[in-house]
Amino acid sequence: MSNENYHHENLKADLIKKGLKLLDEEGYENFSLRKVAKACSVSHTAPYRHFDSKDDLILAIAIEAHLKFNQCLEEAVNKHPKDNKSQLKEMGYAYVKFFVENPEYLRLFFLSDFANNLKKMNHESLLNGEQPFNTFYQAIERCQGEIQNREGESVDPNAMALSCWGLVHGMAILIAKKDFSYDGDYLELVRKVLWAGTFLDL
Amino acid sequence: MSNENYHHENLKADLIKKGLKLLDEEGYENFSLRKVAKACSVSHTAPYRHFDSKDDLILAIAIEAHLKFNQCLEEAVNKHPKDNKSQLKEMGYAYVKFFVENPEYLRLFFLSDFANNLKKMNHESLLNGEQPFNTFYQAIERCQGEIQNREGESVDPNAMALSCWGLVHGMAILIAKKDFSYDGDYLELVRKVLWAGTFLDL
DNA sequence: AATTAATGTTTACAGTGTCAACATAATAAT
DNA sequence: ATTATTATGTTGACACTGTAAACATTAATT
Incomplete structure (x- = not known):
């Protein structure tokens, strides 16, 4: 660390962090590798020492975002330690809430390269129990006997x-993308749908 | 029409047509104005005489695709002339089927510029009764008294x-994007969900 | 027949992802 | 300790992108 200007202490982590921020601020469409590099005060090809490609960086960012998402879902589960159905309902609510509050993550999760990135991700670092869709899926499985x-x-x-x-999933997308227009509190409506006695009371 | 090489008979329509084809073949990510222009054997700025921008062309393509989508939904409705609930179920099935068979349209409909293009579209040419989401919504409204x-x-x-x-919507996306993995016929499963006696039997 | 508008082309520019060649710093081997 | 190697940065180049300006040609209007 003799010359501080040359070696960026932890560029890889910084690229992910600043990249996520850029994605939030400017949206997926306007996201560029060079902007992220500039945000980290580094040359435009420096990211290539840590990521194979733009998509590879986006993948890393997506993984980061999935961890946040997963955390939300698990918090929801923990609200109802012994009630499987309530867990699932609460989790559904958290699922929608997360994307309504972070609409840009929708594209990151489900559009980055249409299944390609996500597929890779599923097979790699997120298969060790941290995968939010697994979290959700498992909650569904726990309910199965009760329905x-x-x-x-x-x-x-x-x-x-x-x-x-x-x-x-559908509610999250429709609301986050503002395709479903409703003159009231969306999340309250979601709550109503999930607790209406229809969801999970097949 | 004296010099056939200069004036392209109906470039605007051709751009939309070839653009849709390109989108199907190469995907949203690899879609470019210049490729469409080349496919129409025309210079790379010619499209600007008919569309304000790339997004504007994509918007026109999206409108075209929406018409196809709308047609599918209306065919579903017509299968059950007097049964509102069956109309809605059949329509739900057609909705999912359409996107499973045309996965690229998902991005076109819901990601082209996140609400911006679609919002414009809703307020313009598709408000005259041809808007698929209206078609769907109206079917829901017709059921309302019966539920x-x-x-x-x-x-x-x-x-x-x-x-x-x-x-x-959620089922369509999960299946089309292959996020929901199932070792069987997806559309049959969708049929089961919609006709399970839970959907619309609140 | 002359003017104008519509529809094309060419050229130019800034921004993009990515690659190759080079520079420097940190680490390992001698 | 010196040297060789590897990790991590920079510069420059390339092809590709969207878009704007200036120009050319054809069609339509006066």
Whole structure:
């Protein structure tokens, strides 16, 4: 560390941090490698010593964001230590809330390179129990025994998973993207949907 | 039309057509104005005589695609001329099917500039009854009188709309993006979810 | 027939991701 | 301790992008 101007103490971490900030501020569309480099006061090719490509940096940022997301979901679970259904409902609410409050993460999670990045991510660092979709999925599985439909039959686990996840995911996107317009408190409406006695009371 | 090489008979329509094709083939990420221009055998700035910007062309393409989407939804409605609930279920199925078969349209519809383009579109040419989300929304409204929850109470229209739309939208995205992995026929599973006696049987 | 508008082309510019060649600092091997 | 090696930075170049300005040609209007 003799010449402070040459070696940036921890550039890799800084690129992720500043990159996430840039993404928040300017949006996915206006995100560029060179801007991130400039934000870190470093030459425009310096990131290549730490990331293979732009997509690779975005992937790293996405992983970072997933950790935040996962934390939100787990906090929701912990609100209802012994009630599986309430866990799942609370988690659905947190799921929507997270994306409504961080709409830019939607693109990061689900659009960065359409399945490619996310697929890679799933197979790598997030498979060690920190994957939010696993967190969500597991909560669904814990409920499975407790759910019947109106005829008292048990429910197809796959149909239930798709249904729960789809509902929550769809609401999050529609609201975050402002496609669903409603003249009131969106999150309150979500609460109503999830606790209406229909969700999970198949 | 004396010199065929100079004036391209109907460049505007051709740009939209070839643009849509390019989008299908190369994906949103690799879509470029110059490629579309080249596909139309025209200089790279010619599109600017018909569209203000790249986003403006994409918007026009998105409108074109919405018409296709809308057609799918209306065909679904017409399968059940007098049964509002069946109309809505069939429409939900068509909704998912459309995006599963045309995954690239997801980005076009919901990511082209995050609400900006779509918002413009909603306020312009698609407000004349051709807007698919209106088609969907109206089907929901037609059902409203027929739906009660388990306690026999009528359901908050807004909660119902968000719930129906959200479920279908979410399933479409999760499946199209291959985030929901299932070892079987996805569309059959969707059918099961929608006809399980839970959807619309609040 | 002359003027104007519509629709093309060429050229130029700044911004992008990425690669190759080079420079410096930190580390390992002698 | 000196040297060789590796890690991490910089500079410069390239092809590609969107877009604006200046110019050219054809179609439409007067």
